[in-house]
Amino acid sequence: MMFGFGEDNVTLTMDKPQPVSRLDTTVQGLVGTGVERVDGPAKVSGRATYAAEYRIDDVAYGVLVGAGIGKGKVVSIDADAVKSLPGVIDVVTDYDTFIRVSQQGGETEAPTQGVRDVEYFGEIVAIVLGETYEAARDAALRLPIDYETEEGVFAFSMEAERDGDLPPNNTPAQSAQGDVEAAMAKAAVTIDATYTTPSQNSAAMEPHASLAMWGEDGSLTLYGAYQMPTSDAQQLADALGLSKSKVRIVSRYIGGGFGSKLGIAPESVAAAVAAKRLGRPVKAVMMRQQVFDATVRRSNTSQRMRLAATADGRLTAIGHETTASNLSTEDYFEPAGISTHFLYAGENRLISHDLVRVNWLLSGSMRAPGEAVGLLGLECAMDELAEALALDPIELRIRNDPGRDPEKDVPFSSRALKEALRHGADHFGWDRRQAAGTRREGDWLVGMGVASAARANILMKGSAKVALDPDGTATVTSAMTDIGTGSYTILAQIAADMLGLPLDRVRVELGDTNHVPSGGSGGSWGAASSGSAVYLAAQALRAKLAKAMGVEEEELTLKDGQAIGANRQVALAELLDGKPIEAVGTIDKGAQEKLTTQASYGAHFAEVAVDVVTGEVRVRRMLGVFAAGRILNQQTARSQCLGGMTFGIGGALHEELMHDARTGKLVNRDLAEYHVPVNADVPDLEVIFLPERDIHANPIHAKGIGELGICGAGAAVANAIYNATGVRIRDFPITLDKLLPHLPAM
Amino acid sequence: MQFTVNGQRREVDVDIRTSLLDLLREHLALTGSKKGCDHGQCGACTVLVNGRRINSCLSLAVMHQDDEIVTVEGLGDPERLHPMQAAFVAHDGYQCGYCTPGQICSAVGMLGEVAAGWGSHVSPDLAAPELSTEEIAERMSGNVCRCAAYPNIRAAIAEVAEDGGLEAAPEPRRQEALA
Known part of the structure; x- marks a missing residue:
């Protein structure tokens, strides 16, 4: 192993495969089991503290005010009209400093600033401060604002001019290989269909919240609900004109993110500016409607899918031309073609991404940006192709499983797609699937669907410090976050196994930029990246302990607080001799991500029933079979997949943000009208993990799993609806009004 | 007050x-x-x-x-968890934890409603509901979990109910009609 700096700061850059992982030979036996979450008792008893819940003396309550027009300028804000209301402290705005949009994840600069110009309905233009929440809210609702309205683009149209010359977004905007047109012209069987998906909202249960307070030295501490505190602090510092060392973000518990809390959101800067102006701490929590209006959406997409195949089902061409939407100042595009690059074989390929410019709120990352909607297009088109070929859809996928990346001509780091499809087919009872529209149980039309799952694997640079105290307890610290993914638990498991400690002898402290920097949580990179950092730090501590024992590191056995080697057993506390040891581990991406194509894979199976009278769709059962390298915790990994699969059900059947074509305003901006799956919508979902190790990904051999569960899940549901009814709906979500006209006559 | x-x-x-x-x-x-x-x-x-x-x-x-x-x-508190809280930990009936206190209070209240014989939309016998998986799903659908721990939440509640939680649940007092 290549160590970068001395023995206390260990850096591993993933330039070479790491065939040996110490986690395969440690004996404490925690990694890979399903131990309960270490933060569980705090969460279930209401003692876990989220951003808005810190008790801070003299806090002022801030309520944000969103613009009441879709495009134009703020002429004036009549603060005096509300300042005399009882309990109102002030109305604060800063036309230059307030951020117009949320920042995208991982950026180190401020997002677009300036709120004199209104670019979308609900853009945050002011914050009202009160001694109580009630006073501030009352004044915010009454605050008179004069606007100058302008013409805007409030409806999405494929006829509009498109902006295709965009910087890459995890995938290039445009890519072509061979000649798709020519291949389509001479193929035995072709599919040419357009799929559309609507805008969506992450709808994490905790609304965005910031509690800002300034120190006497001009430093800012912000308790926030943020997924990536290290880069978020850089964004916030840039927005406020501070050096990054002056900004501390604390995010110890985050009530879900799903991409919406990757970058700083408007409440952070508003709270910080107001706190400075007032000279006292300010707490700003977005109302649920403001989370919808003014944070971030997953873009709507229009996806033209073209597939060409030989009569025996070999793909000769894949075309995936996608169009999304965003504000004119923002280059982020929904990377809907991201997994189309490598999922199937086929010589001729065209994958493109264009943007239509609209005056709608920012589009950005929502759980599995790219795959979540892109696989609705690709995997439903594959189902259509299988139907056209009269070939089993699983067999079609297996026939087109490429041995190497079909565009980059490099090997896959690990890929168990075929195994997942076959294992799932056996387990699910796929052989009982009937021809489309032929299985009926009373009023219910019943069908089964399948789809592949794929999610690009990402490693993010990040660090973790592990300290071993003389009493034989370890402490892991990092600016990493746990957004519900299980970071606290899996990092404790890794440290415990590496150092041979029971789980309760390891403490994990996360979510604070005072700790060593981290890439945080997002893009499914969190567990593998921060887990590798903990692994490296612990490995360095093992080396020190081995030296104290007089053995080589690989000959050292650590278990239950005892060091064993060279026929000796010594308690760690004794070995440390009263002196703590610590090390910082840093993982960084390297040549391996170019030399191999890295992704997690799986297969989704769904059985649905469609009411022939009402068109109501009920998901009866679902199975996900996944291979994502080493599974660090069976229980938390399974829960991640349950959540992803449920997002898939939501995308297939329920979720759709509606934009008013007159103003761009979101019509359904709350949880009563933006429908996320509820308990009764979700049957008992089954999750199976296939054993796998990925030596190209990182030294712990794990790949991302947080988003794999959503990738392809909606397509399996949609394909099951087709199998049940013989009706192909290509406009998501598949609501009953779209199915009803096509169902068989009564 | x-x-x-x-x-x-x-x-x-x-x-x-x-x-x-x-x-x-x-x-x-x-x-x-x-x-x-x-x-x-x-x-x-x-x-x-x-x-x-x-x-x-x-x-x-x-x-x-x-x-x-x-x-x-x-x-309950972390050292002395209520059986429903402990069951949520054992079954991973949460992820981010933000909806969890509401889910747990709701589950405890829900068991009381079933024990008191309150029917639901999915009760085969409105006057004598039994706590099936379908009943739990229906009665817990007012508690959104975006992390979607629903199958685990149902498993946690079912376990508590089987272990005597149904009998121990609080008796819900009906609100008196407003004068």
Whole structure:
């Protein structure tokens, strides 16, 4: 192993495969089991503290005010009209400093600033401060604002001019290989269909919240609900004109993110500016409607899918031309073609991404940006192709499983797609699937669907410090976050196994930029990246302990607080001799991500029933079979997949943000009208993990799993609806009004 | 006004606009009850009032003179978890944890409703409901979990019910009709 700096700061850059992982030979036996979450008792008893819940003396309550027009300028804000209301402290705005949009994840600069110009309905233009929440809210609702309205683009149209010359977004905007047109012209069987998906909202249960307070030295501490505190602090510092060392973000518990809390959101800067102006701490929590209006959406997409195949089902061409939407100042595009690059074989390929410019709120990352909607297009088109070929859809996928990346001509780091499809087919009872529209149980039309799952694997640079105290307890610290993914638990498991400690002898402290920097949580990179950092730090501590024992590191056995080697057993506390040891581990991406194509894979199976009278769709059962390298915790990994699969059900059947074509305003901006799956919508979902190790990904051999569960899940549901009814709906979500006209006559 | 929270008699002077949820979170430092939507759409704020589960965001604090309120903090603490809290940990009936206090209070209240014989939309016999998986799913659908721990939440509740939680659940007192 290549160590970068001395023995206390260990850096591993993933330039070479790491065939040996110490986690395969440690004996404490925690990694890979399903131990309960270490933060569980705090969460279930209401003692876990989220951003808005810190008790801070003299806090002022801030309520944000969103613009009441879709495009134009703020002429004036009549603060005096509300300042005399009882309990109102002030109305604060800063036309230059307030951020117009949320920042995208991982950026180190401020997002677009300036709120004199209104670019979308609900853009945050002011914050009202009160001694109580009630006073501030009352004044915010009454605050008179004069606007100058302008013409805007409030409806999405494929006829509009498109902006295709965009910087890459995890995938290039445009890519072509061979000649798709020519291949389509001479193929035995072709599919040419357009799929559309609507805008969506992450709808994490905790609304965005910031509690800002300034120190006497001009430093800012912000308790926030943020997924990536290290880069978020850089964004916030840039927005406020501070050096990054002056900004501390604390995010110890985050009530879900799903991409919406990757970058700083408007409440952070508003709270910080107001706190400075007032000279006292300010707490700003977005109302649920403001989370919808003014944070971030997953873009709507229009996806033209073209597939060409030989009569025996070999793909000769894949075309995936996608169009999304965003504000004119923002280059982020929904990377809907991201997994189309490598999922199937086929010589001729065209994958493109264009943007239509609209005056709608920012589009950005929502759980599995790219795959979540892109696989609705690709995997439903594959189902259509299988139907056209009269070939089993699983067999079609297996026939087109490429041995190497079909565009980059490099090997896959690990890929168990075929195994997942076959294992799932056996387990699910796929052989009982009937021809489309032929299985009926009373009023219910019943069908089964399948789809592949794929999610690009990402490693993010990040660090973790592990300290071993003389009493034989370890402490892991990092600016990493746990957004519900299980970071606290899996990092404790890794440290415990590496150092041979029971789980309760390891403490994990996360979510604070005072700790060593981290890439945080997002893009499914969190567990593998921060887990590798903990692994490296612990490995360095093992080396020190081995030296104290007089053995080589690989000959050292650590278990239950005892060091064993060279026929000796010594308690760690004794070995440390009263002196703590610590090390910082840093993982960084390297040549391996170019030399191999890295992704997690799986297969989704769904059985649905469609009411022939009402068109109501009920998901009866679902199975996900996944291979994502080493599974660090069976229980938390399974829960991640349950959540992803449920997002898939939501995308297939329920979720759709509606934009008013007159103003761009979101019509359904709350949880009563933006429908996320509820308990009764979700049957008992089954999750199976296939054993796998990925030596190209990182030294712990794990790949991302947080988003794999959503990738392809909606397509399996949609394909099951087709199998049940013989009706192909290509406009998501598949609501009953779209199915009803096509169902068989009564 | 006066009421009881988690067994303690409390006396507060409260703005008539203050919701029960904001009273708990901002005035009594009981932040276990969560604000997810403030409109009764997500259930994260669910607490027990006189044994019955309600959305505390939809209820003004001043309506609760002399009421007995139980929040998730009152059910148990990390060292002495309530059986429902322990079951949520054992079954991973959560992820981010933000909807969890509401789910747990709701589950405890829900078992009381079943024990009292209150039927639901999916009860085969409205007068004598039994706690099937379908009943749990139906009755817990007012508590949104975006992490979607639903199958695990059902498993946790079913286990508590089987272990005698149904009999031990609080008896919900019906609200008296407003005069």
